[in-house]
Amino acid sequence: xxxxxxxxxxxxxxxxxxxxxxxxxxxxxxxxxxxxxxxxxxxxxxxxxxxxxxxxxxxxxxxxxxxxxxxxxxxxxxxxxxxxxxxxxxxxxxxxxxxxxxxxxxxxxxxxxxxxxxxxxxxxxxxxxxxxxxxxxxxxxxxxxxxxxxxxxxxxxxxxxx
Numbered sequence: 001x002x003x004x005x006x007x008x009x010x011x012x013x014x015x016x017x018x019x020x021x022x023x024x025x026x027x028x029x030x031x032x033x034x035x036x037x038x039x040x041x042x043x044x045x046x047x048x049x050x051x052x053x054x055x056x057x058x059x060x061x062x063x064x065x066x067x068x069x070x071x072x073x074x075x076x077x078x079x080x081x082x083x084x085x086x087x088x089x090x091x092x093x094x095x096x097x098x099x100x101x102x103x104x105x106x107x108x109x110x111x112x113x114x115x116x117x118x119x120x121x122x123x124x125x126x127x128x129x130x131x132x133x134x135x136x137x138x139x140x141x142x143x144x145x146x147x148x149x150x151x152x153x154x155x156x157x158x159x160x161x162x
Contacts, residue, residue, distance in 0.1 A: 027055045042077035062104040105133040
């Protein structure tokens with residue numbers, strides 16, 4: 001069986017486990033897909049990362065959810081998938097904010113912070129999220145101004161609203 005077919009089969013199993021609230025099983029399967037597809041089949045990698053996001057949201061592990069979401073964005077295979085990922089991030093952050101747990105995101109996104117991945121947009125977006133998590137709202141606006149992607153700016157501005 002080809003690697004892609006194997007990953008698709010595992011993905012189906014992971015989705016079923018997630019639906020049945022078998023979160024540890026789903027997590028393990030999504031992690032297996034990520035390992036199988038990190039060098040190829042980036043669309044599967046992307047979807048597996050967001051599968052992990054769903055698992056972490058269910059577990060209320062919001063920091064890990066956002067780390068997985070950023071991992072997906074960093075490996076989006078094209079601009080369309082990237083923008084889809086940004087919309088998913090908007091939803092995830094809305095859940096986190098509604099839960100009153102934005103502070104969970106303090107000092108997260110270490111890979112982005114260190115600019116290892118050379119994605120300036122996500123670097124600044126993660127800095128702004130960290131400022132929001134620390135309730136340092138004045139720091140958010142100048143960072144948001146550096147963003148070229150309006151969708152990312154709009155996420156930050158929506159989080160600033162009460």
